[in-house]
Amino acid sequence: MSVATKIGTTKKNGNHRSTEPAAIRWLLTAIALLFLGLFLLVPLAAVFSQAFEKGVAVYLAAINEADSWSSIRLTLITAAVAVPLNLVFGVIASWGIAKFSFPGKNLLITLIDLPFSVSPVISGLIYILIFGRQGWLGPFLEGHDIKIVFAVPGIILATVFVTFPFIARELIPLMEAQGRDEEEAAMVLGATGLQTFFRVTLPNIKWGIIYGVILCNARAMGEFGAVSVVSGHIRGMTNTLPLHVEILYNEYNYTAAFAVASLLAFLALITLVVKTVVEWKVRQQMAE
């Protein structure tokens, strides 16, 4: 029993004086669980039950279809490009913000948060306005026969924009909390800028990067709004998984829609598991 509880409390009550009475605790926990169940578990269960409603064979057939495969492929390619790009940008931006002082720093931080505050539909519209036929670069692109909007590059660009803040927002507070001391020590000892970055800065932010990448990936694969505006919904060519789900649903092909949606649900579950493992490892590291 801690020393603190001996002051002013009777031994009988022990720690209970500092927490809510049992009834309130149970009530709050129940409300939280109800909320969780209603908004998370029930929809998840609905997706899987609808997907397997007509049996496993129909489920597999829906996923095994050509358009499904191309949408899976496109989603994977988009994530495979967007996440590394954002990783590089995010690390560089966080490094600049956390380790240096320069005019306009606060503006940069605000700009990094911009994709969060903008509606995903607008995020997609931005690219139409810039790269579309009537856009700023429209005539130039047409003249050189380069397709950006309604094609894969546009999808990737829109995804990069929307998922940009995840890694930066994870790293900036982490790096600011770590301060500049270690980097200064490295420089005084004779390390070059690159040596300092790779041998001192990077290992310290390892878990922040992993966490940021997990979140960035989850959003990159699941993004709907921005990609929907930019993609053109050309079946088999510019449909990502989320868009494909929408198409199937609009054709009243519910089982197939839910079957494909279950893939995204699996992704969400895997993301959750990996996230929990990483958090556990971080806590272990902190405790050392």
Place this chain on the structure above:
Amino acid sequence: MSIEIQNISKQFGTFNALSDINLEIPSGELVALLGPSGSGKTTLLRIIAGLERADQGEIRFNGVDTSESHVRERKVGFVFQHYALFKHMTVFDNVAFGLTVRPRSTRPSKAEIREKVIKLLQLVQLEGMAQRYPAQLSGGQRQRIALARALAVEPQVLLLDEPFGALDAQVRAELRRWLRKLHDEIHVTSVFVTHDQEEALEVADRIVVMNKGKIEQAGTPDQVYDHPANPFVLNFLGNVNLFHGRLHQPGGEQHESGEHTVSYVRSHDLEIDRSQLDSTALKAEIKHIQKLGPSVRVTLAVAGSGEMVEAELTRDVFQVLGLQQGEAVFVRPRQVRVFVEDYQI
């Protein structure tokens, strides 16, 4: 390597961190930059290291101007107040870091690096800790590793920023003595920053007292303590009493404190006696007695003026006198200093 600091000035926004600092540090000397917070001592240290840039002035190492050389080219060792050890590397890798980042052409072989690191760990008496991580070490151990790491690159100048500030009193006292011994063996030109006057007096060859971005006085510990240049230095290096009014100096001199003169007496220079031994003694009433381990602080009110003064007595002297609160006694200053300028502490 000698250090010449010429006309160094530095501003942070509108704040004058340093104003026209001039200082010469001969090779092999251990110098303390002593002063309160905001005096500019850490800024000066960082400018010498190259971690900050001065707005004006020059720093010369052995006569060579360093303004164009980058931090990593200056061959200085820097020990930070909070150690700045690389937390994801072992102690061995930390100490070896300065050697392993050298360009291939000047980098020693793995065996040489290993030998060097082991020798340094022996020097700081931590050979068994090579495979531990900084998080597993105590504060004092971490600081010694930070020192070993700084010495690994054989710096020509060693700079320490309040190296013992984050440690508890016992460890601080030990490391202080240890640093002095180390310097006696290695003789690297060293500059360390501290706000602890006891530390400066114990460790340094020379003390530079700084205040508000200027140097108040630079001299040996004896010079600075016994012959302070102004009231600030006098007050910073020990407790001081101010006397307004006439004071008789032992030896017959009389000091009249007028508008422009104030008399200063150190706490331990005030003797307390029950009888008036001579004309220099002043009548006073004991207001408060505070025991402080090896010494006793007695607060008294001088009769007539009502000025509060503090006398510091050793434990045994106090016990022999057997003083009580409220007693009327006589205080006698052993040494009085007068500064003629209008100076505020």
